[in-house]
Amino acid sequence: MEKLPKAGLVAIIAVVLLIIVILKSSVVIGAGQAGVLFKTLGNGVDLENTYGEGFHIIAPWNDMIIYPTRQQSVSDKMQVLSVNGLEVKVDATVWFQPEYDKLPFLHQEKGTQYESEILAPAISAAARSVVGRYTPEQLYSSKRDVIQQEILEEVQKELKTQYVIVNRVLVKDVTLPIKIKEAIERKLKQEQESLEYEFRLTKATKEAERQKIDAEGKAVANRILSASLTDKILTEKGIEATLMLSQSPNSKVIVIGGSESGGLPIILGNQ
Template sequence: MAEYDNTGDQEDDEFEPLTWRDRTYNWFQRVSFLVYSIIIVVLLALGMLWPRVFIVVESGHHAVKYEPLGGGTVTNPEHLYGEGIHVIVPWDSLYIYETRLQQRFLEFNMLSDEGLSLEIVISVRYRPERDMLGFLHQDIGTEYYERLIRPQLEAHVRETLGHRPAHEIYSSAGDLVQELNHVTTLTRIGDATKPYVIVQEVKLVNVDLPDIVDQAIADRYRQEQLRLEYDDRLLREEKEAERKRIEAKGIADYNDIIGPDSLRWRDIEAVKALAESPNAKIIMLGGGGTSQDGQPPLMFSLSTAPEQDQTPVVVQPNSATPAP
């Protein structure tokens, strides 16, 4: 059946047949809506299925596959998905786990041996065992920290610190760290060969003690420092007393060696040096009364008179007039 163009002049009763270009254009107009609809549906389906088909596993992570039509969770460690982009069927799922070393802080309250409330802050470093990721996902799930690690750590810390007094917890942190690191291995029931999670380190970060305990510890430390200060003072005084005894013994030995004649000679030299000074002076040699050798003390009166008159005047203490 031939097609004719009826878009010509209204008065022309004849119809011209359509060319192949016109027929193609009319066909595209009829099917364009269907083509556009199919493209939109395909794009929507691709956008919805893209995150389920193309899975990206980032660095330091591994993924466990779940196959609803193939037996469920794949527990074989050889079938784990490593880093990179992976393509799976839309009805399967990949659950990604971080297998690097992780750290979290745990805060909780506990009672000491005296019944005091303590606020404990600990840090834990852990990582899941790669070969046990399938069993970890099958038995516990992605929230394994809240379900497995946190309760185990709280019970371990309460058991370790609960029987200790508050001041001992504060003063023996180094020993407590060693005890805290002995965490019970978190293994699968019936298979203790490999743990779910490897707890690498547990540290005691902070211990908030009650005010009364803080004050008691501060007073004890202050008394200890005062005791150390008194010990230092006693030691210093003992050293000073020993120094003075040695000094006195040295002076006594010196006097015994040089004798009284040497001391008198030193007195004469001192008097001579004093006599050479220009000012007037009175010099007395010997002590009060009579000296040890039976000689009375002598008194000299020196002045700044001319050279011909500079004759020392010797005064005897018991004489009425000075000697010429």
């Protein structure tokens, strides 16, 4: 009777140990994640394999470190200097993800805090390098897309051998000192007003030229018409008009030899 309780106790202990072993040996890697295996009794990090999504069985004394592999983002507000030494605040967001096949190397060399260890410093260095090439006016107006692309290229170059893929950089805001910003806005307003004045002046000049050309054309046409109207042509046109009037059915009186009409008949009509 005494052996049964001992046997039951052993069985319970065995079951508990088995459950602990199973729990320690089973690993579930979720969607958008990958695992790196650390072999406690072996050579440390398994550099040959990256463990994908799903259920995995490992030795209970080993450890599976799980990393998110989906695209992630990190935002940072940095204070950098422009080309002429003025302080500029840049608010940027970077989209990145770890290189899947190189995840064991990333874990071994950089660790789970790789974002703060290598990514953030690379972004900061790239922003300082790129913004330092431009004046505040360029940063304020039309250079944001160019800056984004250049920061992206700088970060990609910096992290090329660091097992991190940088997909995109977005510069959300570039903040200049208030006085510099106001000065730039005044300058831009003056330039806009100057361009508007030049446009109006050009338009008025073109309209004056058009009117001049139109007037010259009319003057030339009048000179040509005046030169072509000789006395014979006028007499001929008068005869034609007289004949047309004489053929009309209305009653009329025709006076021949009117001196004031250049010798043409004068027709006096009554209805």
